[in-house]
Amino acid sequence: MVHNHHRPAQQIGRYPAVTTTFDSTFAVLRQARAELDEGRSPYSIMHRLPPDPSERPLIVGDPAGLRSLLEWCAITDPRLFHAMFLHHCMTIGNALDQGADAADIAALAGGARIGAALMNEAGRGNSAAAIRTTAAYDPATGEFVLHTPDSGAAKYPPNVAASGVARLGVVSARLSVGGTDRGLALFLVELRDEQGVCRGVTIEPRPATALLPMDYATVRFDGVRVPYRRWLADGASIAGDGSFHDPLGDPGARTRRSIGMSRFSSGAVAAGLAAVARAGTALVLERAGRRITNDRLAGEVPALAHRNQQRLVFGAAAAALAATVVARHMTGPSWHIPPGGGRGTGPAPEVFRELGAGKVAVDRLADAALTACRSAAGMAGFFSEHRLLGYQALTMAFQSAGGDNRLIMLDVAWSMATTGAGVPAEDPADDRWIRLFRAREQRLYAELTTGLPAAVDFETWNERTDLAQRFAAAHAARTTAELMHEAWHAPDVAEAHRLILDQLYRLHCLTELAADAGWFLAHELLTATELLALPEQAGAICGGLAAHVGTVVELLDVPAQLLDVPVEPIE
Numbered sequence: 308m309v310h311n312h313h314r315p316a317q318q319i320g321r322y323p324a325v326t327t328t329f330d331s332t333f334a335v336l337r338q339a340r341a342e343l344d345e346g347r348s349p350y351s352i353m354h355r356l357p358p359d360p361s362e363r364p365l366i367v368g369d370p371a372g373l374r375s376l377l378e379w380c381a382i383t384d385p386r387l388f389h390a391m392f393l394h395h396c397m398t399i400g401n402a403l404d405q406g407a408d409a410a411d412i413a414a415l416a417g418g419a420r421i422g423a424a425l426m427n428e429a430g431r432g433n434s435a436a437a438i439r440t441t442a443a444y445d446p447a448t449g450e451f452v453l454h455t456p457d458s459g460a461a462k463y464p465p466n467v468a469a470s471g472v473a474r475l476g477v478v479s480a481r482l483s484v485g486g487t488d489r490g491l492a493l494f495l496v497e498l499r500d501e502q503g504v505c506r507g508v509t510i511e512p513r514p515a516t517a518l519l520p521m522d523y524a525t526v527r528f529d530g531v532r533v534p535y536r537r538w539l540a541d542g543a544s545i546a547g548d549g550s551f552h553d554p555l556g557d558p559g560a561r562t563r564r565s566i567g568m569s570r571f572s573s574g575a576v577a578a579g580l581a582a583v584a585r586a587g588t589a590l591v592l593e594r595a596g597r598r599i600t601n602d603r604l605a606g607e608v609p610a611l612a613h614r615n616q617q618r619l620v621f622g623a624a625a626a627a628l629a630a631t632v633v634a635r636h637m638t639g640p641s642w643h644i645p646p647g648g649g650r651g652t653g654p655a656p657e658v659f660r661e662l663g664a665g666k667v668a669v670d671r672l673a674d675a676a677l678t679a680c681r682s683a684a685g686m687a688g689f690f691s692e693h694r695l696l697g698y699q700a701l702t703m704a705f706q707s708a709g710g711d712n713r714l715i716m717l718d719v720a721w722s723m724a725t726t727g728a729g730v731p732a733e734d735p736a737d738d739r740w741i742r743l744f745r746a747r748e749q750r751l752y753a754e755l756t757t758g759l760p761a762a763v764d765f766e767t768w769n770e771r772t773d774l775a776q777r778f779a780a781a782h783a784a785r786t787t788a789e790l791m792h793e794a795w796h797a798p799d800v801a802e803a804h805r806l807i808l809d810q811l812y813r814l815h816c817l818t819e820l821a822a823d824a825g826w827f828l829a830h831e832l833l834t835a836t837e838l839l840a841l842p843e844q845a846g847a848i849c850g851g852l853a854a855h856v857g858t859v860v861e862l863l864d865v866p867a868q869l870l871d872v873p874v875e876p877i878e
Contacts, residue, residue, distance in 0.1 A: 332357060332376075333868040336383040348522070349390040350472045354418050356391075364416045366400045366571075370642050374635070377575055378582035382869045385519055385583065385701040390421070390466065392575035396642065398422025400571035401477050402495060404644045404653075405539035411495055415475060423465050423476035423498065426568065429525055430459025435479075435566050438491055440528065442480035442538075446549050449535045451494065453480055453507075453528040461525040467498050468512035468522035474498040477539070478528075479565055484551045490558030491565040493539040496531065507531035519704040542650045555652060567653040569710060573662040574641025576709045577634035577669040583698035584627035584673035585863040587680040590694060590870060592620050592863075595683060596856050610683075611856070617849035619683040623676040624852075624859050625815040628808075630672035631864075632794045633787055637665045660722045661786070663715040666705075668783040670712060674702035694870075719782065720775035724756050725763060730782070738792065740816035744785035746832055747823065751778040784819050791815065807858050810848050817845045 339352040356376070365373035373395060381388035399415050399422060414420045426435060439460040442451040455461055467474050475495055482492035497505045504510050507530050513523040535545075541564065543553040555561050595611040602608050610616050640658050645651055654662075677699040681688030688695050706712050722728065730749045733742060755771060755778050768775075794800075795808040820827065821841045827833040852859060 340384050343384050348469050349387045350421050364399050366642050374578050377578050381579035381582040382586040388579045394422040396571040396575040397424035401568045405541040408536045420473050420475035423467050423474050425462040425465045425476045425478045429461045429463035438479050440480040442482050444484045451533040453531040455527040461527045463525045464523040466521040468524040473500045490561030493565050494533050495537040518700045572709045573666045574637045577637050580669050580673040581630040581634040584676040586865050587677045587695050587698045588623040588627045589863045589865040591680040591683050595620050619679045621849040621852045623679040625811045626672040626676040629815045630669045632791050633665050634669050664719045664783045667712045667715050670705050716776050716779035719779040741788050748781040748785050751781050814848045
């Protein structure tokens with residue numbers, strides 16, 4: 308068990324149901340892990356967690372409190388986190404943002420209905436803008452009729468197969484009014500009640516999967532009638548004479564606004580990924596300090612005395628904390644809902660771009676941290692009971708879920724290359740690490756955009772996709788370093804923490820630099836002597852950190868109450 312502190316009160320959030328029932332929430336979560344392993348549904352556990360206040364749900368009333376709760380759920384079991392973020396963020400968040408009826412918000416917030424998100428379709432991997440599910444307005448009843456034209460348009464893969472759970476999903480469908488396509492719209496749709504699947508809805512469970520096992524399904528609609536009040540109209544309306552009004556002006560703008568529903572997942576997913584990386588690192592750090600190895604030269608010594616072990620565990624700590632800085636920076640823009648909701652165009656394109664880049668950066672860092680943790684943990688990295696395998700299953704799943712990482716980075720590069728966004732000029736406050744990352748980003752941007760025509764065709768862009776991904780990765784490396792430098796040099800950082808964070812920052816930057824060391828050498832941004840010294844510098848930092856394991860574990864900010872694991876296997 309990790310014997311560290313529990314979360315400082317100022318970081319928990321202000322939500323009374325979370326903060327004042329701190330110990331009872333942890334008690335529910337501790338029991339949840341055993342129940343999930345015995346086959347219980349995460350939805351039954353959700354009902355025992357603090358309810359969301361319907362008058363001001365967490366996502367608007369206390370986003371920091373919601374983030375803490377999601378982090379704790381991820382540490383407890385990624386399956387519980389997955390159900391929770393889809394409910395609180397993808398369902399309640401979008402419902403509030405696009406003007407849902409107060410009664411539906413209350414049903415979701417109070418737990419009478421568990422939320423789900425049904426956007427992508429089975430026939431197209433990148434289907435968000437090409438949805439073929441239709442919602443035709445029926446002027447005789449004032450309802451919308453949902454229809455799935457064929458199996459390729461089935462919603463896939465929402466986790467709604469479990470029986471006995473009332474589910475209310477946010478469904479994307481192409482809106483037709485008077486036979487005219489009005490763009491992609493969102494609807495709240497009853498999928499299940501306590502008695503079973505709702506009329507006109509077909510839910511087919513998918514085969515069990517090893518990574519992040521949930522009750523995945525394909526969902527089809529056959530004449531499902533949706534009341535007018537459950538159209539997430541976002542300011543649009545249909546008059547009594549059938550005339551249609553949309554303040555966004557055209558179907559394309561409405562489609563972009565509806566696709567933007569995915570932004571609510573970005574902050575949630577990043578928080579969960581960073582949390583499991585910190586939890587895995589805390590487990591392995593504590594274990595490495597007490598596990599005795601039989602060294603051929605020194606006899607019995609702690610595992611952490613070995614430089615290669617130090618490099619793994621402190622490298623994991625640097626990556627996990629870097630992921631956390633980015634993830635917590637994303638909470639505000641990801642979950643921002645204007646007062647009142649139900650109006651507007653949503654965040655600016657550059658906000659979506661940076662949320663996407665942030666999600667990919669966090670996933671990459673968290674996965675790297677957990678890969679190092681499993682390598683350092685020996686046999687404990689192999690068995691699911693020791694958590695690390697399940698934690699990394701989350702990072703692996705979200706390489707494709709929540710937006711495919713490669714496609715996101717291509718979109719980031721496309722956005723910056725075709726809008727003339729460019730790379731910000733050097734800031735005098737930049738340290739050498741940031742200057743190096745910025746130089747790489749600037750040169751790759753110049754290479755990507757040189758000769759790029761105003762009207763880019765498929766062949767031209769296709770030839771540049773590898774370069775585009777390298778540029779987007781360089782952009783993420785620079786912005787991550789900037790966020791870390793800003794957060795860890797803030798005036799309110801304790802001096803004892805500042806010294807350790809400075810070493811972890813240097814270790815992170817050295818690791819990022821080493822991954823592209825050949826490029827920096829070829830462009831004369833590093834000398835051969837500097838390049839050859841990188842491993843020695845990283846090793847020296849790790850050796851120094853070995854004397855401060857307690858402080859590093861404290862910085863990882865993982866409640867010890869959630870990290871009980873079985874006795875480790877014999878090695």
